[in-house]
Amino acid sequence: MPFIKNAWYVAAWGDEIENGAPAGRVIAGQPVVLYRRADGAVVALEDRCSHRCAPLSKGRVEGDAVRCWYHGLLFGQDGACLEMPGQDTIPPGFEIRHYPVVEAEGWVWVWLGDPALAGENRVPSCKLDEGGIPYRSGCLDYAAHYELINDNLCDLSHVAYVHETTLARDATDWVQRKADYTNIDDGVEVARWIPGSQPLPLPGLPERVDIRSSYTFYIPGVMSLLIAYYPLGTAEAVNYGSPESTPIFALRNVHGITPVDERSTRYHFGVSLPIYSGPAEALDMAIGMVTHAFGEDKQTIEDQQRTLEMFPDVVLRNTIHDTALMRVRRLISNKLKKEQAETSGV
């Protein structure tokens, strides 16, 4: 089962790519080397020297180029071989692939597919650093297929169980109350109320609030979640529909789920507090809570991966909570089929 090619994948947090140091990542099965040019822009190339297949990510950045540290071949930002030590001319066939790159929302995004299609497709908007506000970020390496992580994010009813004592606290409506779903081209928008709930334990928040959880999920695996707190009674006042007033608190939580291979995934997450009048230290508290909770998800999902491998013929079944999950799985499956049909010339 291959991965979608024509999509923007989160390759890394921008601050993972330091000046002068190439970084190797495997994205949807493709080894990619990322490095910063002299002007700071990120370059993405195949992570292999075309000579004997040593990884360029173990090489050295020289200006806008990267030098393989086995026999010294130098590659430019377009993948062309620029130098072959001990040899005056460079024969054809030594060029390697380069990939479109965008740095936005704190992330380095890479496009693995047809470069001609990259420009037509916007990088998903996550609004993590909207208005230049500060954020905190982290990464987790999962021993699981990326769609299991998608599934987890698309069915937040799990919060009542997996995060019983951390995120859910007494908010049992995570599982009882229905969500509203809106399809978008490349994903789905989901919103629900959890009224009369205990807020996260950050300084200066009231004892009880109406929580509005709303997120946008973009395939293959990007999600931007807003957790907003409103005064008690707001949910009922808007008839459990979309609120028009400004919340008293909002936490943004973004997720970049990047497949590595069939059994492993790199999970990038970040948190900001776009609406909050408490102390600046709360941002560190918030990323601490999120990091802890994502460890709970990781445990659950890796258990699920192992169990799935033990039941190779199992049919997964859906409940009332799986509307977004099914939408996302169907979009991925359809896009994959389309790409495969195009590749095979059908």
Add this chain to the structure above:
Amino acid sequence: MPFIKNAWYVAAWGDEIENGAPAGRVIAGQPVVLYRRADGAVVALEDRCSHRCAPLSKGRVEGDAVRCWYHGLLFGQDGACLEMPGQDTIPPGFEIRHYPVVEAEGWVWVWLGDPALAGENRVPSCKLDEGGIPYRSGCLDYAAHYELINDNLCDLSHVAYVHETTLARDATDWVQRKADYTNIDDGVEVARWIPGSQPLPLPGLPERVDIRSSYTFYIPGVMSLLIAYYPLGTAEAVNYGSPESTPIFALRNVHGITPVDERSTRYHFGVSLPIYSGPAEALDMAIGMVTHAFGEDKQTIEDQQRTLEMFPDVVLRNTIHDTALMRVRRLISNKLKKEQAETSGV
């Protein structure tokens, strides 16, 4: 190469299954969750939620049922889905398999095959706790196919080499003297004398004894061994046949060899002292000796497993000591063929 289905497998020691805590085991390739009902009886279900395949062994016991700790589905002791949080009706197809269970001889036994056949087949009798006497138990996880452990137990001539300094001491007749073999329906009985030998170093035993070793082996992998000590001269007096007098000492040693997959096995062992007039602490000494000796077997058998994998075309050959081994291998092979023929409708 599959495993026998229609057989009682040792799933766990009874004290491994605590009240309120589900326990996951893999038995002959099948993940099984074990838990105790409110009345203490053990339930065995497929270890997967029918929703998204999370393992129920990471869930919570509620009365006679177990709740998945991903999205909260509840399963009864017959495998029926009883609750689906957030949803009033439960659609068909959410039930999972349940397995016949017996708790006896200190062990939890599970029947993986056709439930209709379970009742006709008695759980093997091991007599570990005969008359309510105390026993000690342990487990080892082997990186080896379970039949290699069967082989080891069915040819005790290895005691003279593998356990040279621990169990054998100077009892070289483990390898020199022939054993007597008696076929039973599902296995074999084996007995031999090792006359004039040094006993195990437990308090109050004479310097030299005639050892009578007798065991029953039941396929797929259960063995009950009795090591009995008689006064010097007993073996000769009964012409190396079956003794009629009561021994001066007896140690019971049971073995439950449960395949996990083609390359791993869970080995359950226990010891009791049905005839012994020495101090109670000797039971702890005895399990200590057995545990140490089984570590010697484990080393040998895992080496053998690795070597077999390096010689994929090797033909194993038999010596005069392999009578019981061949009987057990043939019974397993015949039963497997019979099950496969039935499954394929032949």
Add this chain to the structure above:
Amino acid sequence: MPFIKNAWYVAAWGDEIENGAPAGRVIAGQPVVLYRRADGAVVALEDRCSHRCAPLSKGRVEGDAVRCWYHGLLFGQDGACLEMPGQDTIPPGFEIRHYPVVEAEGWVWVWLGDPALAGENRVPSCKLDEGGIPYRSGCLDYAAHYELINDNLCDLSHVAYVHETTLARDATDWVQRKADYTNIDDGVEVARWIPGSQPLPLPGLPERVDIRSSYTFYIPGVMSLLIAYYPLGTAEAVNYGSPESTPIFALRNVHGITPVDERSTRYHFGVSLPIYSGPAEALDMAIGMVTHAFGEDKQTIEDQQRTLEMFPDVVLRNTIHDTALMRVRRLISNKLKKEQAETSGV
């Protein structure tokens, strides 16, 4: 992809095979047990008991034979089964393979293929201990295919990069100056000058020397390298050809690259100082430098192995430095094809 059979492989350093202790090695996919007879000569047998496939390398040496430590079968130096405890006669079919062995140049060499061909083929001459001079040796276990290590040794232009700060120091001509290549039956001879270079930091050497590097590579994977220092100007005086005078310093460095399986290799290396007037301790310094540098190679080559596995369809390309590498790869490939054709009866 199999390995060459009809070749002498380095199985171990002689001092790895101690009196009385059998040693297991896997050579080109074949498990082999090595042990010393009563007279000290090394015996090589298949590392399996013909009874139940326990490894003989976990057994015990008895005179000229080795006893399996599972059920006690004894095997002679020709692979015949000599004893079967508890049994008077030994049925046919219990013999195992024995392999031709030579101990020379500090190494134990084993011939895996047709024994009739072993005598016709000389063990490669490495001259490590020429004239009985002392040497130092070491081993590295690589997670890489052995031909990648061959490649590394056959293209010393990598010294300027991989060993930039250790072996190369300021000797950039490792990559700039062309080498001279001479084909031999089973390999290639390569020599080059690196004039005006800094010598290795051993006591008593001049500040600058003309370095003459010359090596012979024998397939499947044996290399003998001589690093000789000449007074400045020697290279130019001989028109960058073969020097006739005696060097002021010479270091011998031998390499025995022995495939274990498709992804692992045992690398044996040794150092002596055939021409050197400095202190005896310099030999320990020299093996220290070599060991450190070979750690740099190991890192590079294992990275390369992983990258190759990520690009299963990649075509490796060659530069001007790959003349010896291509010769060695072609000889190996041709010999393999020849052996396969003979085996399949063509």
